[in-house]
Amino acid sequence: MSVQETRGITGGEAEERTTEAAVGTAAALATSYPVAPGYQLNVRSGPGTGYSIVRVLAEGARVRINCQTPGTSVTGPYGTSNIWDNIGSGQYVSDAYIRTGSDGYVAPRC
Known part of the structure; x- marks a missing residue:
């Protein structure tokens, strides 16, 4: 069992969460002036x-x-x-x- 699996997050899930965070940051910048x-x-x-x-x-x-x-x-x-x-x-x-x-x-x- 990998270290990521023992923490309950698979590689795909970790990548998805990182992408969601980046999109959230970009959205915040896009709505500021x-x-x-x-x-x-x-x-x-x-x-x-x-x-x-x-x-x-x-x-x-x-x-x-x-x-x-x-x-x-x-x-x-x-x-x-x-x-x-x-x-x-x-x-x-x-x-x-x-x-x-x-x-x-x-x-x-x-």
């Missing part, structure tokens, strides 16, 4: 510049957009937009600083 190069981005508690800053994203950061909602219009490197991206509980960034490849909504509305 980069912050505009050269910018540190304020994350706000709501969809507008009047909301408090809760943290700052470093240059080169990527974000996963949970949902999007209209808010304060902001001009950034990707144009002027009133779309705000929810990236976590009580965390919003202006879509004008996120390279989504679209001027419109790319996620469900909040």
Whole structure:
């Protein structure tokens, strides 16, 4: 009996699990979007510049957009937009600083 068999995982199963993990990682990267190069981005508690800053994203950061909602219009490197991206509980960034490849909504509305 091989070592893998005594652990309850055959070679095919181990390869399948490794492939599933790689696909999951690729999917996570595919659904995240980069912050505009050269910018540190304020994350706000709501969809507008009047909301408090809760943290700052470093240059080169990527974000996963949970949902999007209209808010304060902001001009950034990707144009002027009133779309705000929810990236976590009580965390919003202006879509004008996120390279989504679209001027419109790319996620469900909040």
